[in-house]
Amino acid sequence: MNTTFDLRTVLQSIENRDNLDYGQVTDELDKITDAEIPPSTAAYADLTAEKTAFRFAADSEFARDNWGTYYGPWSVIRVNADTVSISPHIDKISPEMIE
Numbered sequence: 001m002n003t004t005f006d007l008r009t010v011l012q013s014i015e016n017r018d019n020l021d022y023g024q025v026t027d028e029l030d031k032i033t034d035a036e037i038p039p040s041t042a043a044y045a046d047l048t049a050e051k052t053a054f055r056f057a058a059d060s061e062f063a064r065d066n067w068g069t070y071y072g073p074w075s076v077i078r079v080n081a082d083t084v085s086i087s088p089h090i091d092k093i094s095p096e097m098i099e
Contacts, residue, residue: 007037007046025054049097055088062086 014020014028029051037044060072067090077085 007043007050011050022054026051029054045096052088052092052097063090 010028010032014025017024029047032047034044037047055074056071057074058071060070062076063069063072066072069090073086073088073090075085075087079085
């Protein structure tokens with residue numbers, strides 16, 4: 001188990017890439033395993049916050065109209081007449097994630 005895992009180093013290496021696509025950030029973060037950052041650690045909470053943040057989309061019409069925010073879900077799918085699937089959902093954001 002790597003006990004010296006540094007999320008900042010991973011994020012900086014991603015940010016320094018040329019022609020970075022939105023999906024590349026989440027792809028790279030998803031490669032980080034529980035062995036590298038155990039779920040019981042503060043670093044895991046930080047990783048979860050970063051993964052969640054990069055799954056929101058900027059300038060979201062849905063978010064403006066429904067949440068009153070600039071950032072919104074990456075995906076909004078009507079399942080049926082009464083149900084919409086929203087991913088990620090604003091309810092997944094905790095005060096700890098924002099800090």
